[in-house]
Amino acid sequence: MASESTPGRRLGWYALLGALSLLVLLPVYFAFVRAVSDPTTILGGDALLVPKDVQSDVFQRAWRNGNLGGAMGRSLVVTVAITAAQVATSVLAAYAFAYLWFPFKRLVFALFMATLLLPLEVTVLPNLATISNLGWRNSFQGLIVPFLATALGTFLIRQAFLGVPSELRDAARLEGWTHWQLLTRLVVPLSRPVIAAFTLISFLGAYNQYLWPRIVTTRPDEWGTAPIAVRSLSSNPENANLIVAGGLLVALPMIVLLIFFQRHVVRGLTAGAVKG
Amino acid sequence: MRRELAAARGAKVRDTPRWREAGLALLFLAPSLVVFAVFFYYPFEQLIVRGLYRNNIAGDNLRYVGWGQYRDVLGGDEFREGIGHSVQFLLLTVPVGLLLGIVLAVVANRRLRGIKIFQTIFTSTVATSTAVAGFIFLALLNPSIGLIKEPDLLAQPDTAMIGVALASSWQTLGLSFVIVLAGLQAIPREVEEASMLDGHGPLRRFFRVTLPLISPVLMFLLVILVVNAFQAFAQIDALTKPPGGPDQATETIVFKIFENRTPDRLGDGSIMSVGLFAVTFVVTLAQFLLLERRVHYGE
Numbered sequence: 001m002a003s004e005s006t007p008g009r010r011l012g013w014y015a016l017l018g019a020l021s022l023l024v025l026l027p028v029y030f031a032f033v034r035a036v037s038d039p040t041t042i043l044g045g046d047a048l049l050v051p052k053d054v055q056s057d058v059f060q061r062a063w064r065n066g067n068l069g070g071a072m073g074r075s076l077v078v079t080v081a082i083t084a085a086q087v088a089t090s091v092l093a094a095y096a097f098a099y100l101w102f103p104f105k106r107l108v109f110a111l112f113m114a115t116l117l118l119p120l121e122v123t124v125l126p127n128l129a130t131i132s133n134l135g136w137r138n139s140f141q142g143l144i145v146p147f148l149a150t151a152l153g154t155f156l157i158r159q160a161f162l163g164v165p166s167e168l169r170d171a172a173r174l175e176g177w178t179h180w181q182l183l184t185r186l187v188v189p190l191s192r193p194v195i196a197a198f199t200l201i202s203f204l205g206a207y208n209q210y211l212w213p214r215i216v217t218t219r220p221d222e223w224g225t226a227p228i229a230v231r232s233l234s235s236n237p238e239n240a241n242l243i244v245a246g247g248l249l250v251a252l253p254m255i256v257l258l259i260f261f262q263r264h265v266v267r268g269l270t271a272g273a274v275k276g
Numbered sequence: 277m278r279r280e281l282a283a284a285r286g287a288k289v290r291d292t293p294r295w296r297e298a299g300l301a302l303l304f305l306a307p308s309l310v311v312f313a314v315f316f317y318y319p320f321e322q323l324i325v326r327g328l329y330r331n332n333i334a335g336d337n338l339r340y341v342g343w344g345q346y347r348d349v350l351g352g353d354e355f356r357e358g359i360g361h362s363v364q365f366l367l368l369t370v371p372v373g374l375l376l377g378i379v380l381a382v383v384a385n386r387r388l389r390g391i392k393i394f395q396t397i398f399t400s401t402v403a404t405s406t407a408v409a410g411f412i413f414l415a416l417l418n419p420s421i422g423l424i425k426e427p428d429l430l431a432q433p434d435t436a437m438i439g440v441a442l443a444s445s446w447q448t449l450g451l452s453f454v455i456v457l458a459g460l461q462a463i464p465r466e467v468e469e470a471s472m473l474d475g476h477g478p479l480r481r482f483f484r485v486t487l488p489l490i491s492p493v494l495m496f497l498l499v500i501l502v503v504n505a506f507q508a509f510a511q512i513d514a515l516t517k518p519p520g521g522p523d524q525a526t527e528t529i530v531f532k533i534f535e536n537r538t539p540d541r542l543g544d545g546s547i548m549s550v551g552l553f554a555v556t557f558v559v560t561l562a563q564f565l566l567l568e569r570r571v572h573y574g575e
Contacts, residue, residue: 016383017394024380024397027446028404031412089311092304101294102301112308115316117556119507121530122549125537126319149311179300208405210510227407244415247408254403262396265454 028248035059035245040238055241062233062246067221071229072250075207077140078225082147082206087199090153095183097154098161099169112151120212131216138223142216147206153198160194161187196264204254226250320553327547331540341543349547354536358529358548359555361437365528366505368441369448373501374494376445377452382482384453385460395457402450410514413443417515433523436516440526444511448504452497459493460486491571499563506556509534529555 038053063069096102097109120127127146136142164187172186188195210227217223220232230246233239258265327349330341349355380398384391401409417429417439429439463486471485509530513519520527520535527535529552536545 010388013383013386013388017388017391020380020383021394021397024401024446024449027409027412027416028400030416034415089307093308096301096304100297100301100304102298102305108305111317112312114557115312117503117560118316118320118549118553119509119530121507121509122533122552123316123319123323125542125545126322127315130314130319146311146315149308151308151312154308179297204402208407210405210407227405231407244411247404247411251404251408255400258400258403259396262392262399265399265458 031244031248035241035248037241039240058241058245059249062242062249065242066229066233066246068226068229068246068249071224071226072253074140074143074223075226078143078213079203079206081140081144083199083202085144085148086150086153086202086206087195089149090157090198091183091188091195093149093154094157094161095179095187097158099182099187100179112154115151116155124211124215128215136216138217138219143213143223143225146212147209150202153202156194156198157191160191164190193264196261200257200261200265203257207254320550323546323549327543327550330543333540345543346547346550349544350551354532354544355529355548355551357524358527358532359551361526362506362508362528362530364437365441365444365508365526366502368437369444369505370498370501372441372445373448373452374497376449377456377497378494380449380453381456381460382486385457398453399450401447402454404447406444406447406510407514409443409447410511413439413446414515417442430516431522433521433525436521436525440508440512440515440521443515444508447511448501452501455493455497455500456490459490462493463489495563495567495571498567499560502559502563503556506530506552506559 033049033051036051036054036056036058038055093112097105097112102108131137131142131146134141136145168186168190169182172182177185208227209225213225213228214220214231217228220228224232227250230243230250233243233246327346328340328342329338330345331338384395384398404412414430427435429435429442467485467489468481471481476484507530508528512521512526512528512531516522516526520531529548533545533548533552536542536548
């Protein structure tokens with residue numbers, strides 16, 4: 001990490017950081033301006049740099065019309081369930097790959113990683129048939145169960161586990177620890193940053209899912225998650241800003257979460273990506 | 277691999293018979309394996325089998341036509357066009373993603389008061405979903421109300437993909453940034469200081485010291501970006517009108533697969549899915565084989 005000593009150079013870096021931040025935030029700012037401006041005024045007009053004919057109630061209207069409260073509640077249930085399950089299944093599988101002997105280990109690992117190579121869009125139709133046969137459309141099971149495990153978590157956490165110093169494991173072994181004790185008392189606590197980072201990645205991914213909740217729920221007003229509820233907001237020209245406002249509202253909790261967990265993300269990925 | 281084997285040996289708890297260890301491993305792997313079996317391996321097998329059958333236009337009268345259908349579809353125009361568009365999207369987004377990630381991370385990796393704020397801003401785009409990002413850029417690129425009025429990127433067949441790539445690059449910028457920053461922060465300070473003492477300038481230090489040290493991270497990022505690029509769908513669906521773009525210019529391979537989902541064309545769609553898997557697999561493997569030996573793994 002470079003440390004800057006002279007005030008002039010510090011100022012230069014701040015200027016550069018500020019300019020880059022503006023570029024990154026510009027699309028969000030533009031969306032905000034568009035959300036709060038009267039959509040009938042801005043149609044056909046010049047590009048807006050500041051809000052015009054402000055509709056201060058647009059966020060309330062988006063919240064009410066899209067029933068975003070209920071949708072975000074459902075999203076929360078689905079997201080927490082998926083994240084908790086993915087962390088648990090990934091930790092267990094990662095331990096097996098990192099420290100346990102079993103036949104055909106490399107083949108099984110390759111089979112795990114293969115699941116990362118096909119997007120959901122591709123397997124969505126056979127999966128939809130499975131969920132329908134189970135009678136799980138329009139249900140929490142239907143939204144949650146297909147995502148209880150992920151090879152990305154197994155991969156990241158396995159990398160972290162492999163980084164646990166072998167001296168510590170040897171010492172624990174001499175004390176006669178079982179694998180379960182090794183896992184819960186040594187390996188998991190030492191890998192906490194990576195597990196935290198993966199938790200956040202998993203949470204963001206589950207919350208932002210779009211195609212699956214859209215296709216698996218036939219009654220979006222009852223079973224739609226947050227992004228689906230936003231999509232259902234009116235797109236009439238005179239209400240075109242509602243959907244932008246809804247999108248911003250739905251993204252807000254994730255931004256807040258990110259601010260709190262930023263530290264973990266960087267530290268976690270360091271361990272996950274660097275150790276070969 | 278040697279390290280893994282050593283790790284596996286080192287971890288073996290004394291006096292635990294091998295078969296008991298394998299049993300425990302099976303227990304630990306079982307939850308993931310069950311989920312993958314039901315929601316990945318089984319549907320994948322379904323896709324492969326479905327590719328051997330054909331329907332009539334009405335979508336009924338399923339009949340076996342055999343592997344010849346694979347040859348027809350994978351050698352056909354639609355598959356080639358879809359892969360072509362996906363590669364185009366990949367070339368427009370992956371180098372930009374790598375470069376943006378490196379530039380932002382290098383700039384934000386210094387000790388300054390308030391640097392966490394800038395780091396959070398750069399990461400923040402990962403918190404928006406692809407759908408939301410698509411909507412934001414739909415407004416940005418709209419010629420009547422947007423910031424970029426000329427040219428109307430999304431309306432022209434030869435530039436529509438650039439518009440989609442812009443939205444995508446913005447949304448994945450946070451991910452690229454965070455991954456490269458993680459790599460930079462893992463570099464021991466002594467290494468950089470030693471290079472500074474050797475009288476290396478900042479540029480030379482970057483190319484001779486920093487870049488090789490973060491090469492495993494860049495490799496990881498490259499693989500993720502390439503796999504993601506082959507899976508692009510939601511941003512295209514959200515941004516282009518009609519979905520797929522003017523003259524079908526943004527119909528990537530996943531888009532083609534999605535279009536071939538009706539009962540009468542499901543055979544074609546299934547084969548294209550298997551084809552996409554094969555392409556992604558080969559490209560990912562090639563990256564490892566070609567780049568792995570250039571990547572510097574420190575011990």
